[in-house]
Amino acid sequence: MGYLIHYSTIFFLFLGCFFILSGSVGLIKLPDVFSRIHAAGLIDTLGTGFIILSLIIHSGFSLLSLKLLLIPLFILFTSPISGHAISLFAHESGYKPKAKLKR
């Protein structure tokens, strides 16, 4: 049981780190603002989720793990709002995305 907890902590921690690294690489590689928002969303959802999951497995069930569970709950509410606000203001102030509208 102890080995299982140890190795699953390592696995989920590095899975989350991989998603955060690929999100920040996408922040460099993708061509325009509207595409980069997707990379930031990848950091906010999958990276945070897997890292907090590994920390919860590491700490065991206690009040601390409930407190850790509040972090993805807050991100679940705040991340789409800030992403939508950034894309809306960028669209309103005249930056057009490279993609054309499909009928």
Added chain:
Amino acid sequence: MPKNNPDSPKTISIIVYFILLFALWFVLSGYLKTLLLFFGLISVIFVLWMSVRSKSLNYDAFPLKLLIKLPIYWIWLIKEIIKSGLTTTKIIWKGNYTPQLLKVKASQKNDTGKANYANAITLTPGTVTIEINKDTFLVHALSKELAEDLQSGEMDKLIKGLHK
């Protein structure tokens, strides 16, 4: 300031708010002494009194029948987030992005349903809601596959069932 239906249950939602706020206070503090619990009770009641007095409380927020449907919806949403996140990661490392703009029709009746649908679209990585008109969303998708996944309308139907 939220618009409230006159027939939405006032007492029940205030009780639900009280339980949620007190649970949040307890998780953040973690003390079990009687005096400190009493102080927490006083602060929760003060916050509720303030927000009822300033009319900034939304009584529509907790329909009780949602309590059964919500966990199923959350599990489905987590599955969808992981699926489209893997697609986005593949696109980032391979570099074959074909960004697309598309218009999506929202068939939800009330404002809460529309806001929930737009939030769910933005929360899944790979699709972002740019603009909200009356009942069409302007959505920016990272690839053709993700756009077709959104246009199949599965998410729309599920959230419409959530807000009956």
Added chain:
Amino acid sequence: MIFFLALTILGLSILFCIYRAVKGPTPFDRILSISSIGTIMALGIAIHGFAFNRPDFVDIALMYILLNFLGTIAILKFYKMKGKKKV
């Protein structure tokens, strides 16, 4: 030990975000990458607390996430006001 390796990877990705924040052609690129840096920093604070056996740092990470959201919205509002005055 694994926590320090994870912190190193997080630092590397913060460097990538800083590159985009310095170079980014539009102001929205900079706001976006600064918001991402805030999220990664909060996760780093939580992992750091576990690495040094002081889990009280989770509270600071929670506050950091809420302040990060407020800061993003405040800067966006400022840019929008500035754009309106020009027109």
